[in-house]
Amino acid sequence: MWDSVVLVPAPATKISPKDLETFSAFVLKCKKAKFAVRDRERLRRQGDLRAELEETLEAQKQRELDRVSAQLDRKELGQIEASERGQEILESFDRKVSELRAVFIAADPANHKPREIPDHLVDMITFEPMHDPVTSKNGHSYERATIYEHLKRSPTDPLTRDPLTVNDLRPNFGLRAACEEFWESGASEWIVDW
Incomplete structure (x- = not known):
């Protein structure tokens, strides 16, 4: 059954150099499109990671503030000391978020040369x-x-x-x-x- 399958073009079919160049250009275009899709996915994941890390820092800040509040309720801390610790926690959180954002900005391809091959x-x-x-x-x-x-x-x-x-x-x-x-x-x- 498969003996009659044509595996090569008929002798009358001629492939010109222009056809090969067109095919090569098409393959290159496909490869670039595939790369662009993977690059967009990488950027999306990078954005998701940043949001997840900021949420983690926010949760950590809230746990520390809750701990200080609980110590204040149990009278383990005075009002002034609790206020000072709360302020330190907020400042530490703001500093960490700023550093995290700076890292992601530095890693952002928009701040670098484009990732493409001429x-x-x-x-x-x-x-x-x-x-x-x-x-x-x-x-x-x-x-x-x-x-x-x-x-x-x-x-x-x-x-x-x-x-x-x-x-x-x-x-x-x-x-x-x-x-x-x-x-x-x-x-x-x-x-x-x-």
Whole structure:
């Protein structure tokens, strides 16, 4: 039954380099959309965590104030001492909440560079950001290790399908400088989400 299934396109079907570029652009767009969804979820969780921590601090403050009030009722503390302790508890709470908010503000991506990878830094074979880009004779840039592996299997440019050898590749110094700047900007801290 399955013997008649066509596993490859018919010989008359031709895939043009433009089709491959369009497909690569589509894969990159999908990968970026998936990353954006995960990033929004991370931000939502971060907001939930902040609210939960503030509620915990509020509950702790209330327990301490209730304890001071109970000590005052049992006459273990005088009115002035209870008032002073209550004031210390309130000041401590305000300080902790301020510090907590400062930490979350510092961690807020809105206060940092955006977590996105420029298209020109993405290798069109693996769809990962590049470290050591090289340029083919057709002007396409690839990660050196990735294109070397590809050329071991198929001596063609992955996007144009034109013949290509390792000798046809040249270092892309300008793109390499851009890649280094990208990595030095702190991308290694969040790139695992990509």
